[in-house]
Amino acid sequence: MPAVVLRTLYLLHALVLMLPGLAVAGSDGPLTLADALATVSDLHPRVAEERAALSLAEAESRAVAAEDDLRVGISLEGRVIEPNPVAQDQSSADSSAVVYARKRLYDFGYRSDLLSESDAGIEGRRFHYLGAVSQHRLNVMRLFFDVLLADLEFTRDNEAMAVGYVRFDRDRHRNELGQRADIEVLEKEQEYQARRIARHTSEAGMRAARARLALAMNRPGELPGNLVSPELPELEQALPEYETLVEQALQHNTLLQAVRKELEATEWNLKAMRRRHGPVLSGALQARASQRDVGSEDPLQAELVLDIPLYQGDRRSADVARAQASLQQKAAELLQLQYRLRQEVLDTWQAIQTLKARQEQDRVVTEFNRLNFDRSQARYELEMETDFGDALVGQSESALQRARTGYELAYQWARLALLTGQPYAPSLETPALAAGQE
Numbered sequence: 001m002p003a004v005v006l007r008t009l010y011l012l013h014a015l016v017l018m019l020p021g022l023a024v025a026g027s028d029g030p031l032t033l034a035d036a037l038a039t040v041s042d043l044h045p046r047v048a049e050e051r052a053a054l055s056l057a058e059a060e061s062r063a064v065a066a067e068d069d070l071r072v073g074i075s076l077e078g079r080v081i082e083p084n085p086v087a088q089d090q091s092s093a094d095s096s097a098v099v100y101a102r103k104r105l106y107d108f109g110y111r112s113d114l115l116s117e118s119d120a121g122i123e124g125r126r127f128h129y130l131g132a133v134s135q136h137r138l139n140v141m142r143l144f145f146d147v148l149l150a151d152l153e154f155t156r157d158n159e160a161m162a163v164g165y166v167r168f169d170r171d172r173h174r175n176e177l178g179q180r181a182d183i184e185v186l187e188k189e190q191e192y193q194a195r196r197i198a199r200h201t202s203e204a205g206m207r208a209a210r211a212r213l214a215l216a217m218n219r220p221g222e223l224p225g226n227l228v229s230p231e232l233p234e235l236e237q238a239l240p241e242y243e244t245l246v247e248q249a250l251q252h253n254t255l256l257q258a259v260r261k262e263l264e265a266t267e268w269n270l271k272a273m274r275r276r277h278g279p280v281l282s283g284a285l286q287a288r289a290s291q292r293d294v295g296s297e298d299p300l301q302a303e304l305v306l307d308i309p310l311y312q313g314d315r316r317s318a319d320v321a322r323a324q325a326s327l328q329q330k331a332a333e334l335l336q337l338q339y340r341l342r343q344e345v346l347d348t349w350q351a352i353q354t355l356k357a358r359q360e361q362d363r364v365v366t367e368f369n370r371l372n373f374d375r376s377q378a379r380y381e382l383e384m385e386t387d388f389g390d391a392l393v394g395q396s397e398s399a400l401q402r403a404r405t406g407y408e409l410a411y412q413w414a415r416l417a418l419l420t421g422q423p424y425a426p427s428l429e430t431p432a433l434a435a436g437q438e
Contacts, residue, residue, distance in 0.1 A: 031227050
């Protein structure tokens with residue numbers, strides 16, 4: 001049988017066996033990496049949680065600012081009394097209405113410190129939100145690559161199963177002619193069944209990978225069909241020195257900036273607690289209208305009150321101690337994060353170096369499998385003893401390994417960009433969130 005016919009047999013058999021696996025494909029057109037990343041929004045629970053936290057911080061800030069707002073109201077009182085016999089007005093009704101306006105005028109910096117704490121807290125939550133968007137995009141990127149790799153694994157295992165079936169079928173026919181022993185046929189069938197199980201496992205992996213990607217894209221149950229392998233020219237860029245990357249990370253990392261703002265907020269809180277139980281200057285206006293005519297009551301009043309606490313017990317010291325402990329805890333968290341960030345940058349930097357070296361190895365393996373395939377085909381055409389199927393599967397295996405290395409390298413570059421706060425590619429950049437954006 002000519003080699004081209006044998007190869008066609010393998011591929012046609014693989015296609016027939018692949019048909020059940022194609023059920024995982026969706027009805028939509030090809031999905032690109034940019035399309036997948038564009039689905040990241042506040043609708044996904046992973047991002048929505050941080051967006052809600054930011055909205056809560058903004059609402060709490062408005063509540064703090066509103067504490068000093070002017071308060072205007074009306075007080076209505078209805079009373080029935082027994083008048084004093086010497087009173088000029090002997091009526092029993094003593095109802096009244098009071099319109100008032102009150103405002104805290106000055107608290108010697110306490111409220112201002114709370115507002116500064118709220119502003120820093122909002123900035124911290126904003127950095128957390130932007131970090132969540134970037135992290136989720138990175139996760140979508142990883143899951144997108146997982147689907148592509150699952151498809152390549154299925155292709156390899158499907159071809160391996162087809163090769164195993166051809167070997168088993170060949171020996172079964174030879175057994176019928178008395179040219180193969182039963183145990184040899186069973187050995188080939190055992191190999192075929194093992195490859196068949198591996199193929200079914202790969203088929204399940206295709207569906208599972210698509211399900212995970214669909215959830216990350218906030219489209220549960222809508223399994224994506226064909227995925228387009230992305231162009232990744234940035235993989236050839238030069239790797240900066242580790243010290244340079246660490247400096248960028250310590251300055252621009254989103255999570256680090258969030259914790260710095262949280263530390264700033266705890267510093268403002270400590271200042272506020274030191275002033276919490278201090279003097280307060282307040283002003284008030286009121287107009288009263290009474291049903292009874294009492295000459296001693298003033299219909300209009302204006303007052304300016306300076307409240308100076310003389311003794312508060314341990315309230316102030318307890319508030320200050322609590323704020324100091326929170327400040328120390330947040331400072332330790334910041335330092336711990338800096339340490340962890342240094343290690344993560346180092347791990348990612350070394351991973352990129354290793355993957356770059358592995359790319360060179362993959363190129364050699366790919367070239368070997370290509371030449372081995374050509375040699376196997378030529379030897380088969382010369383009717384020499386060879387196994388054309390193994391060469392075919394070897395090409396699929398090298399394609400899988402090359403893709404696995406390339407996608408992992410792309411992921412590590414993106415992760416390094418996230419750690420250092422640098423843009424990786426236009427499709428991965430996170431748009432800035434304007435201050436106060438709803």
